């Protein structure tokens with residue numbers, strides 16, 4: 001990911017949105033050893049290396065089972081299927097997420113329906129979920145919850161722990177419990193994120209609270225493979241067994257197929273690479289939290305910028321550092337000209353995507369997600385991001401705001417002060 005091309009001469013160095021090279025160079029010796037081992041054993045698919053990673057990742061998440069699969073999308077699809085969702089069921093989720101969330105729901109044969117997000121955390125709004133369950137559903141004669149929108153039974157909810165911060169799981173689990181819904185976490189962006197459960201009186205990790213959860217190890221994730229990979233986590237042995245069977249052509253024993261399944265297994269090389277990187281994940285997550293705290297400190301006083309909100313019950317792992325700003329296009333353009341990479345996660349809420357025209361949602365149906373999508377921008381965030389790079393990013397952001405006549409904010413000079421005043 002090289003953004004150094006085309007940067008004006010006056011800019012000493014570009015700052016990438018994400019530096020994927022640095023961690024791989026740092027771990028080069030360990031990682032190449034994985035390839036050597038695989039070549040010498042020819043154990044390419046499944047086997048002890050995959051099982052070792054599965055045990056390691058289950059321990060990291062605080063669950064009894066982790067099942068490695070070929071991507072986060074597969075993980076979510078298999079978790080939804082193994083969690084008991086039947087074809088034709090409605091699965092509730094948020095419109096402010098990557099499309100893989102709803103692809104997995106559709107590919108499991110179910111129908112996604114949307115609940116709006118919380119204005120501050122950008123995750124599923126508990127209030128909106130409650131309203132949906134109470135006002136947009138009815139019960140049929142057998143007591144099944146039926147969506148008024150589609151006339152189909154609602155059986156599951158998929159909260160997404162977006163940007164590395166967990167959704168309000170105690171409340172979601174309580175509502176789901178009251179209405180007989182299964183909760184499957186989309187934890188694809190939240191490896192190691194924590195939530196303080198009042199119900200259990202302890203911090204709990206992403207992937208350990210729902211019936212099952214899905215993780216992605218796409219290269220840019222907090223824990224990323226050197227290719228495609230994912231995992232399902234669960235404390236339910238029967239869900240784990242079903243996922244294992246589904247990922248391997250529906251067979252519990254070689255050539256004895258209980259159901260038609262998929263080829264969703266993980267390569268041993270990717271598992272070995274992930275196992276090597278897993279040892280560094282806690283440190284990398286802590287570095288991301290430090291970087292986020294530094295951005296917050298530098299940007300918080302500026303009224304034109306809305307920094308991420310981390311409730312007291314959350315310890316986010318900042319897969320992305322996302323701010324909100326009115327003139328998003330102007331600012332990203334300005335940052336790009338200064339050689340600073342940014343991202344927009346995500347510009348169009350799913351209910352308004354062409355792919356979901358058949359679901360018949362309209363502009364205005366999910367107003368918070370729509371409003372947020374127009375203003376968010378993701379700033380450079382990765383564990384190796386230096387303080388100097390951060391100061392430069394913030395300096396360019398503030399210089400842009402300085403040039404905006406309407407914005408009320410702290411001047412770019414603040415940044416020079418901040419650089420001096422920064423605690424050791």
Ligand SMILES: Cc1ncc(COP(=O)(O)O)c(C=O)c1O
Nearest residue numbers: 071072073098100101188216218
């Ligand atoms: C929220 C979310 N869900 C699901 C996925 C799907 O993961 P993968 O790309 O590994 O299939 C991703 C990955 O980008 C994601 O961010």
